[in-house]
Amino acid sequence: MPHRRSRFVARSLRGELAASLSALRHQLALPDGYPRDARAEAMAAAARVSTNPTATGLADLRDIAFLTVDPAGSTDLDQALHLERTSTGAVLHYAIADVPAFVAPDGALDAETRRRGQTLYAPDGRIPLHPAVISEDHASLLPGVDRRAYVWRFVLDEGGRPTETTITRAIVRSRRQWSYSEAQAAIDAGTAPDTLAALPWFGAARAERERERGGASLNLPETRIVTATEGDAYGLERTDGVALEDWNADVSLLTGMAAAQIMIDGRVGILRTMPPAASTDVEEFRSQTVALGVPWTTDVAYGDYLRSLDRSPAALAVREYAAGLFRGAGYATFDGELPEQRTQAAIGAPYAHTTAPLRRVVDRWSLVICHALVNGEEVPGWARASLPVLPAIMARSSSIAGRLSSGAIDRVEAALLAGHVGDEFDALVLSRRGDGARIQLMQPAVEARVTGVAAAPGSLVRLRLDAASVDEGTVRFSAV
Secondary structure, three states, X not given: OOOEEOOOOOHHHHHHHHHHHHHHHHXXXXXXXXXXXXXXXXXXXXXXXXXXXXXXXXXXXXXXXXXXXXXXXXXXXXXXXXXXXXXXXXXXXXXXXXXXXXXXXXXXXXXXXXXXXXXXXXXXXXXXXXXXXXXXXXXXXXEOOEEEEEEEEEEEEOOOOEEEEEEEEEEEEXXXXXXXXHHHHHHHHOOOOHHHHHHHHHHHHHHHHHHHXXXXXXXXXXXXXXXXXXXXXXXXXXXXXXXXXXXXXXXXXXXXXXXXXXXXXXXXXXXXXXXXXXXXXXXXXXXXXXXXXXXOOOOOOHHHHHHHOOOOHHHHHHHHHHHOOOOOOEEEEEEOOOOXXXXXXXXXXXXXXXXXXXXXXXXXXXXXXXXXXXXXXXXXXXXXXXXXXXXXXXXXXXXXXXXXXXXXXXXXXXXXXXXXXXXXXXXXXXXXXXXXXXXXXXXXXXXXXXXXOOOOOOXXXXXXXXXXXXXXXXXXXXXX
């Protein structure tokens, strides 16, 4: 479906929405500020950690013209990349923020990051994994300043396959911070630097590798809360994003797959896993595609089928069903004997979270383990000893992140609609469950469950808004 931006919440309701969002933070027991001892440790680390190649003994890679590509306004920059085409393929350098340099094992800061698990994002402000002096300054790969990084170097063949992989702890300097929209516009206009100009080739090559291994990308439109310039005005945006977002994600995906294989070969590490879909679920999904008029035939691979879908309402409903096909994502740690489940089924390969250490605590372990294994060094004892606690840390923080995201969206949706009780709306039926349906309004970008809707997924229906509670983050519709 096309990119759509809703109106913003009415000024008269902004105070009520702010109070509701604050109550959600309290309900989820989110941290308010950073503990004094952990903050002091972070300040000391920021002052102590050197970015002088001579003093640190780290490789000096500041001559590589790295750049970053992130959502507009980002300050916690985990990754910087440089991609250079060659006569046989390309060389990819991918710098990942050297967070381990700033977090002493078993210290106050380490303990607090384990308690948080990941950065949490809310419309009224994020709850960072690390204090701002680290996450938004000294460890962030900001442009024009020297920073420490783990630099992955991939030699790629013409098909985007890595033929050589190294990891070097180094000093780097990003040349520019690009937003997704800026970078995409430069690529489209033919004015992009070489790294950005090479990403369409890389994305196409990696998409073909995904097809070969049986992986599948859903590419569902994403509902995002957006903020107006006055700061307290929230709206919703449902968008497919730009192509560059997928190509940029492919760089991270390649690195995560390489990290997983390194740890499997070294027989120590942590994988992001997901079991294959149950055969009964696959057959039910196949039946739904027939009912929606977009049949998935037995002679077409699952990933190829998803890649063939257009942006029609019926195809969107298919993707919504596909989103529930793979369940049970988790983490598997090992030190010696390998886990039985080693692959991430939707990706179609082993995979590890590795490229976002500023925002996700588990990536710190992946980085230090991979660096040690690739360079023939001993894996740090603290990393081996603490591996078993990571799955529970990430499961807990991911649950909180999901509840925060859905709760915030629910409250913004209710605030957008609160002044329109009794109005009628056109909506798309996404899926049917029991006596109701999950629907998406055509405008604003609101999703809800409605009872008494008998229309098939992919159909357009007319609904009346019966109630909207900003405090509870609920809306209620009925069929007209």
